[in-house]
Amino acid sequence: MIVATILVLFMTIPGLALFYGGLVRQKNVLNIFMQCFILAAAISLEWIMFGYSNAFGSSSGVLKPFIGGFNWAFLKGIKITDPSPYFISQPVERIPHIVFIMFQCMFAVITPALIIGSFAERIKFRGFLIFSLLWAILVYNPVAHWVWSADGWLCKLGALDFAGGTVVHINAGVSAIVCAVLIGKRKYYEGHPTPPHNVPMVALGAAMLWFGWFGFNAGSGLAADALAANAMMVTHIATAAAAFTWASLDWIINKKPTLVGTATGAVAGLVAITPASGSVGIGGAIAIGMAVSLICFFMVSVVKPKLGYDDSLDAFGVHGVGGIIGAILTGVFATKAVTGLYLPNGGVSGALYGNIKQLLIQLVAVFTTILYSGILTFILFKITDKAFGIRATVEEEIDGLDITQHNEIAYNETE
Amino acid sequence: MKKIEAIIRKEKFEEVKKALFDVDIEFFTYWDATGIGKQKERVVFRSQSVKTDQIQRRQLSIVVRDQNVEKTVNAIMKAAWTGEIGDGKIFVSNIEQAYRIRTGESGPESLYVKEAEALA
Numbered sequence: 001m002i003v004a005t006i007l008v009l010f011m012t013i014p015g016l017a018l019f020y021g022g023l024v025r026q027k028n029v030l031n032i033f034m035q036c037f038i039l040a041a042a043i044s045l046e047w048i049m050f051g052y053s054n055a056f057g058s059s060s061g062v063l064k065p066f067i068g069g070f071n072w073a074f075l076k077g078i079k080i081t082d083p084s085p086y087f088i089s090q091p092v093e094r095i096p097h098i099v100f101i102m103f104q105c106m107f108a109v110i111t112p113a114l115i116i117g118s119f120a121e122r123i124k125f126r127g128f129l130i131f132s133l134l135w136a137i138l139v140y141n142p143v144a145h146w147v148w149s150a151d152g153w154l155c156k157l158g159a160l161d162f163a164g165g166t167v168v169h170i171n172a173g174v175s176a177i178v179c180a181v182l183i184g185k186r187k188y189y190e191g192h193p194t195p196p197h198n199v200p201m202v203a204l205g206a207a208m209l210w211f212g213w214f215g216f217n218a219g220s221g222l223a224a225d226a227l228a229a230n231a232m233m234v235t236h237i238a239t240a241a242a243a244f245t246w247a248s249l250d251w252i253i254n255k256k257p258t259l260v261g262t263a264t265g266a267v268a269g270l271v272a273i274t275p276a277s278g279s280v281g282i283g284g285a286i287a288i289g290m291a292v293s294l295i296c297f298f299m300v301s302v303v304k305p306k307l308g309y310d311d312s313l314d315a316f317g318v319h320g321v322g323g324i325i326g327a328i329l330t331g332v333f334a335t336k337a338v339t340g341l342y343l344p345n346g347g348v349s350g351a352l353y354g355n356i357k358q359l360l361i362q363l364v365a366v367f368t369t370i371l372y373s374g375i376l377t378f379i380l381f382k383i384t385d386k387a388f389g390i391r392a393t394v395e396e397e398i399d400g401l402d403i404t405q406h407n408e409i410a411y412n413e414t415e
Numbered sequence: 416m417k418k419i420e421a422i423i424r425k426e427k428f429e430e431v432k433k434a435l436f437d438v439d440i441e442f443f444t445y446w447d448a449t450g451i452g453k454q455k456e457r458v459v460f461r462s463q464s465v466k467t468d469q470i471q472r473r474q475l476s477i478v479v480r481d482q483n484v485e486k487t488v489n490a491i492m493k494a495a496w497t498g499e500i501g502d503g504k505i506f507v508s509n510i511e512q513a514y515r516i517r518t519g520e521s522g523p524e525s526l527y528v529k530e531a532e533a534l535a
Contacts, residue, residue: 023461192460192463192465193460193461193463194460196460196461249462253462254459256459258461258462260460260462261461264462300462300463301463305463314461
């Protein structure tokens, strides 16, 4: 579990930083790296102070299903020898509580980092940081509580989200589209992406995400058992199917298979299998991988240019849409062969095996997350914008955020 | 003395270079240039097919003696030709003076190596 935790941190820095950093223009690459780094620092501190307690602790009365309390603020009362109160299957020996806290901390870090892709290349650093902290406290922590805390209302409803399809991807992806629309298009944006400044960096970042995602999904089993092994396998297979599908689509539609496209397909596959990794088998994994690439490809290459919004790095088109597809298809392809490993009464199956109820539960989870995340993001963005200003000035945007926000240049010319 | 500036397709550069060598033009400067033209080219960014008016080409700058202008232009014209739109352009202009830094020679003298000329 310690290794899985490190793998999940590795997804944000350097994985996501490289992936997003390669996609932007070279005058903005440091700003992306800096945003990922500062979130790793700031959100971790917030997590220890009260974030973990709000997400996984317990409150009383009417708030109980919606938000945890402050009983574990500053990890009060948690001894380093305590076993984790959270476990999935019945393990022989439970992991230490503090390892679970650290593992979940990395999820809290990467989620707001995913939103970076929507407002990239045109945001003030101060506004970004304040917005992200507010978002972590008021959006991430409650939704994590709903889905993953034993008291959470979606958990009690029976929503399946093994590793964060709703909590991480839909949550961040929906916020991304709201942010992209509110902040407005980049100056001189003509309805198409700017060329990535460093494609090898994009591919390297995507490779690190793939690598780290085993910690994300298999680690969510919280034990080294058959369930985690299956999560690892379906994660890999869905990703392979998605990457291959995207490359094929590129080849057929744009005449050439592209590396950026294949890397994007891999990420879409990883996103979509996340909620399903504790409930589907190989067949479901391949179907999910292929479906997500087909739909995300269509979103990125047709719908986005048609609607004209500027989601710079497709945070919504890949994470939001991929997460929604994954969460819904979890309710289709879930099989008792997998869920029976840890859920009571021999587990649950999906619509494919005649259980329509599970699909409806997934739809409830998806739509409430979309609504909550969308509305709260709108409010927090507006408040931050009014109080501190979010959009960079035209001059800052033209000169690049590296020099104007951080006084640094990525690639210095030397003699 | 004349300056010949040619804008050609990048993929034609090696052929043009060879053609110039074949007519004994062995000194020139070149760089990659981006231009805006009548044409639009299709590029794909992240699976989105986009039309761009920024065209990538290579530009050559050659200073020659007057008697060599015609053969230089002809060599480039022949080697850079595909017949498709976007083959490029050639401009010829006057050069007032030229110097060779090492020897202090000036004028047309500074544009060629006498020993090589004698051997030819």
